[in-house]
Amino acid sequence: MFLKEYISDVYNGVTSLLKGMRKTGYYFLHPKEIITEQYPDNRATLVLAERFKGEVVMPHDQNNEHACTGCTACELACPNGTIKVVTKFDVTPEGKKKKAIDALVYHLELCTMCNLCVVACPSDAIKMVPTFEHSVFDRSKLTKILNKPASKIREGIE
Amino acid sequence: MYNQTEIIKDTTDLGPEGELVINMGPQHPATHGVLHLVVTLNGETIKKIEPHLGYIHRSIEKMCESLTYRQFIYVTSRMDYLSSHINNLGCALLIEKGMQIEVPERAKYIRVILSELTRIASHELWLGAMAMDLGAFTPFFYTFREREMITEIMEETCGARLTMNYIVPGGVMYDIHPNFQKKVKAFIKQFKEKVTEFEDLVTNNVIFQSRTKGIGILSAEDAISFGCTGPVARASGVRCDIRKLYPYDVYDKVEFDEVIETAGDSFARYIVRVKEMNQSIRIIEQLIDSIPEGDFVGKTKNVLKLPKGEFYTRVETARGEFGVFIVSEGGTNPYRIKFRSPGFSNLSALNHMAAGSKIGDLMATMGTLDLVIPDIDR
Ligand code: SF4
Numbered sequence: 001m002f003l004k005e006y007i008s009d010v011y012n013g014v015t016s017l018l019k020g021m022r023k024t025g026y027y028f029l030h031p032k033e034i035i036t037e038q039y040p041d042n043r044a045t046l047v048l049a050e051r052f053k054g055e056v057v058m059p060h061d062q063n064n065e066h067a068c069t070g071c072t073a074c075e076l077a078c079p080n081g082t083i084k085v086v087t088k089f090d091v092t093p094e095g096k097k098k099k100a101i102d103a104l105v106y107h108l109e110l111c112t113m114c115n116l117c118v119v120a121c122p123s124d125a126i127k128m129v130p131t132f133e134h135s136v137f138d139r140s141k142l143t144k145i146l147n148k149p150a151s152k153i154r155e156g157i158e
Numbered sequence: 159m160y161n162q163t164e165i166i167k168d169t170t171d172l173g174p175e176g177e178l179v180i181n182m183g184p185q186h187p188a189t190h191g192v193l194h195l196v197v198t199l200n201g202e203t204i205k206k207i208e209p210h211l212g213y214i215h216r217s218i219e220k221m222c223e224s225l226t227y228r229q230f231i232y233v234t235s236r237m238d239y240l241s242s243h244i245n246n247l248g249c250a251l252l253i254e255k256g257m258q259i260e261v262p263e264r265a266k267y268i269r270v271i272l273s274e275l276t277r278i279a280s281h282e283l284w285l286g287a288m289a290m291d292l293g294a295f296t297p298f299f300y301t302f303r304e305r306e307m308i309t310e311i312m313e314e315t316c317g318a319r320l321t322m323n324y325i326v327p328g329g330v331m332y333d334i335h336p337n338f339q340k341k342v343k344a345f346i347k348q349f350k351e352k353v354t355e356f357e358d359l360v361t362n363n364v365i366f367q368s369r370t371k372g373i374g375i376l377s378a379e380d381a382i383s384f385g386c387t388g389p390v391a392r393a394s395g396v397r398c399d400i401r402k403l404y405p406y407d408v409y410d411k412v413e414f415d416e417v418i419e420t421a422g423d424s425f426a427r428y429i430v431r432v433k434e435m436n437q438s439i440r441i442i443e444q445l446i447d448s449i450p451e452g453d454f455v456g457k458t459k460n461v462l463k464l465p466k467g468e469f470y471t472r473v474e475t476a477r478g479e480f481g482v483f484i485v486s487e488g489g490t491n492p493y494r495i496k497f498r499s500p501g502f503s504n505l506s507a508l509n510h511m512a513a514g515s516k517i518g519d520l521m522a523t524m525g526t527l528d529l530v531i532p533d534i535d536r
């Protein structure tokens with residue numbers, strides 16, 4: 001009885017192992033089906049999903065104009081104080097004072113990529129881009145000013 | 159309250175001679191996170207296990223009190239990061255219930271499909287990691303291959319692979335990607351083809367079976383009294399699937415079985431999770447072709463204010479019942495918020511399950527509890 005059980009145990013053990021080994025061997029002989037990416041070497045061909053949330057940027061058009069009105073909705077929506085909107089007053093040609101941004105300070109090191117600021121912005125002035133290699137040697141490099149120097153608000157955006 | 163000397167006394171002053179106290183973790187490869195178990199041994203037999211928590215306590219509940227109802231949802235992704243989508247869903251459901259926000263059908267369908275994908279991804283990762291704890295390294299790669307397809311779907315639609323923050327009160331943040339349905343169907347096809355691989359490699363493996371069968375038994379009464387939920391309780395024969403008992407979103411419209419096993423041992427917990435993956439596939443198959451057209455987010459006010467009172471909702475994450483309790487004073491922030499996380503209650507049963515067994519079996523018992531430490535230590 002004992003011997004019979006012992007032999008059937010050994011038999012079951014060996015067959016179940018061989019079954020598993022067959023699967024392993026199959027992939028060993030079919031390297032095409034392996035999906036590992038050779039990351040740092042394939043940078044040139046790397047495709048990231050266009051929605052991937054990597055960093056907040058402010059798109060500018062060819063005239064160096066953006067769509068930000070300085071309304072601070074993004075600053076209020078951000079859960080961890082990543083965005084700070086510094087506003088100033090421009091004088092329009094008619095002599096009226098108009099609120100505009102001086103700087104939109106973005107602390108990349110604090111950002112959790114939650115996308116709440118982008119959703120909150122009423123004029124679609126900021127968006128997420130799929131850049132992800134953010135390592136730098138000095139933390140201060142991660143504090144960015146999103147509006148480009150000497151940029152202006154686009155005509156017709158209130 | 160513990161003070162430092164008490165902790166030291168606690169672990170060194172145990173019992174008569176012949177007992178051995180081993181600190182497993184906080185940097186142990188099999189605890190998958192910073193869980194610290196103080197194991198008291200008599201020879202090789204476990205006498206007592208005492209989990210020490212707090213290594214990654216981030217005070218999430220307190221943090222949520224200073225965030226608005228829109229903002230606090232993203233923090234819950236950082237608790238059970240493998241079911242982050244379902245955690246977010248629980249919070250959004252609570253706000254919708256409290257403020258009576260109408261959610262469009264389309265959003266409900268998307269939410270449920272993504273929840274089930276999250277559940278499959280979580281179980282896949284668990285399967286690979288647990289098999290690795292028991293010494294089988296190969297399944298880890300195979301399960302990650304399938305999981306990678308899900309994370310790619312998530313990346314394309316939600317914009318992130320792990321902490322999606324895709325759910326907002328009233329619906330979802332943006333519409334699904336045009337490729338979404340195609341990719342999900344491709345995933346279902348691949349999953350169905352490859353699921354037999356796990357059976358060949360793990361389920362039918364004699365070594366695996368003899369390491370898990372009869373190990374870490376939890377009876378139905380104990381499962382209830384320790385507050386275990388999810389696959390852990392269902393493997394002991396307790397009906398506790400929130401999706402069945404208190405259906406939310408469109409779970410009342412789909413057909414699926416609540417997977418129940420009665421053995422209560424580690425192998426039963428394994429089987430429950432594998433079968434649950436198939437049920438999730440079944441749910442997705444029913445919904446994926448019939449996502450209704452329409453809005454993906456309902457009309458909400460700009461500033462959300464929960465009415466004064468107390469609110470509670472629960473959802474079924476991959477690990478069990480996740481509950482959100484909010485006391486509101488009527489302002490824009492919660493006055494007090496409490497999360498009921500499944501991992502914490504499941505961990506509390508560990509001492510009961512493992513006491514009296516050999517230390518080598520602890521890996522199987524703990525592995526099949528599917529602990530995610532940030533979920534326990536909020
Ligand atoms: S993505 Fe989130 S954390 Fe980052 S700046 Fe926007 S709101 Fe703040």
Ligand code: SF4
Nearest residue numbers: 068069071072074121
């Ligand atoms: S980025 Fe958008 S939300 Fe932020 S200040 Fe500018 S316009 Fe307002």
